[in-house]
Amino acid sequence: MEFLAPADLGDAVAAKAAHPDAVPIMGGTDVMVELNFDRRRPELLLDLGRVPELREWDRDGDRIRLGAAVSYSRVIAELSGVLPGLAMASRTVGSPQIRNRGSIGGNLGAASPAGDAHPALLAAAAEVELTSVRGVRRVPIDDFFLGVKRHAGAPDELITAVWIGAATGPQQFSKVGTRNAMVIAVCSFGLALHPGSAQVRTGIGSAAPTPRRAAAAETFVNAALQDGNLWHSRDVLAESLLTEFARRVTAAAAPIDDVRGTADYRRRALGVLARRCLQWAWTDYRSGSVG
Numbered sequence: 312m313e314f315l316a317p318a319d320l321g322d323a324v325a326a327k328a329a330h331p332d333a334v335p336i337m338g339g340t341d342v343m344v345e346l347n348f349d350r351r352r353p354e355l356l357l358d359l360g361r362v363p364e365l366r367e368w369d370r371d372g373d374r375i376r377l378g379a380a381v382s383y384s385r386v387i388a389e390l391s392g393v394l395p396g397l398a399m400a401s402r403t404v405g406s407p408q409i410r411n412r413g414s415i416g417g418n419l420g421a422a423s424p425a426g427d428a429h430p431a432l433l434a435a436a437a438e439v440e441l442t443s444v445r446g447v448r449r450v451p452i453d454d455f456f457l458g459v460k461r462h463a464g465a466p467d468e469l470i471t472a473v474w475i476g477a478a479t480g481p482q483q484f485s486k487v488g489t490r491n492a493m494v495i496a497v498c499s500f501g502l503a504l505h506p507g508s509a510q511v512r513t514g515i516g517s518a519a520p521t522p523r524r525a526a527a528a529e530t531f532v533n534a535a536l537q538d539g540n541l542w543h544s545r546d547v548l549a550e551s552l553l554t555e556f557a558r559r560v561t562a563a564a565a566p567i568d569d570v571r572g573t574a575d576y577r578r579r580a581l582g583v584l585a586r587r588c589l590q591w592a593w594t595d596y597r598s599g600s601v602g
């Protein structure tokens with residue numbers, strides 16, 4: 312196995328153009344598992360660990376540009392005020408060691424239906440920045456996940472960053488697993504309130520072939536909040552609204568039975584998570600807090 316270790320982004324994208332089959336490696340917390348278990352035996356590894364551009368995050372107006380290699384630990388330590396949903400999701404990932412090595416870009420690269428960053432990124436309307444020698448493009452997160460472990464990046468492209476709006480309202484993330492740490496989600500749910508545009512956005516994890524939004528649930532809750540003048544009045548949400556929202560989130564899932572849980576259990580748990588996340592976020596909104 313050959314190992315390429317470019318020192319900057321220009322060299323990294325040039326290497327990917329010259330070797331489209333090269334497997335990128337950042338924190339290695341997914342790649343090394345695959346190599347150790349002999350699930351993958353690539354001829355070429357492209358180590359991005361020395362590319363400084365991928366490790367930075369920056370603020371451009373109301374949007375954060377999060378370099379692909381930024382770790383979960385740094386999101387928690389440095390960005391929980393502006394990206395509260397992603398920080399909540401990051402706190403549930405693996406163990407301290409995994410959170411130190413594992414990156415948001417690596418989670419996107421793996422494109423697992425169970426990736427914990429994904430529901431938060433869907434709810435926040437993130438965009439994934441892809442770079443190649445042909446140029447830079449941004450793919451809305453809604454269009455990024457194409458199938459189980461498949462994403463919209465081309466063979467010559469690298470994930471270089473994620474663009475996420477700084478939160479303008481409360482965000483929530485919740486995950487069901489067999490224990491509290493070091494566990495792949497049985498199912499998960501992310502939710503963000505966007506008071507400026509009077510929108511609620513959602514993200515479902517580990518309950519469909521790809522992470523996905525619950526579109527009909529969003530349409531329902533957005534109309535109910537608008538019709539009831541609730542963004543303005545900040546009144547308590549009716550039980551019937553929470554129940555119908557949860558029902559529609561459940562209906563948006565397409566879970567399977569597997570070793571982690573049954574499809575029925577996932578549906579049931581997802582409804583509970585959806586209801587709680589909306590309730591928690593709305594309680595924060597009523598008290599005027601973001602996060």
Ligand SMILES: Cc1cc2nc3c(=O)[nH]c(=O)nc-3n(C[C@H](O)[C@H](O)[C@H](O)COP(=O)(O)OP(=O)(O)OC[C@H]3O[C@@H](n4cnc5c(N)ncnc54)[C@H](O)[C@@H]3O)c2cc1C
Nearest residue numbers: 337338339340341342404405413414417418420421427470
């Ligand atoms: C013990 C353990 C516990 C874990 N717990 C969780 C958990 O709770 N939640 C969770 O979501 N995940 C978990 N994971 C999985 C993993 O830690 C995450 O997916 C992490 O975000 C991967 O980031 P990384 O930088 O280590 O990626 P890597 O392993 O380096 O790469 C992951 C994938 O992305 C590709 N890739 C890497 N960089 C790029 C790039 N710049 N452009 C294009 N493709 C790229 C790689 O080729 C590979 O396919 C766990 C893993 C382990 C070993």
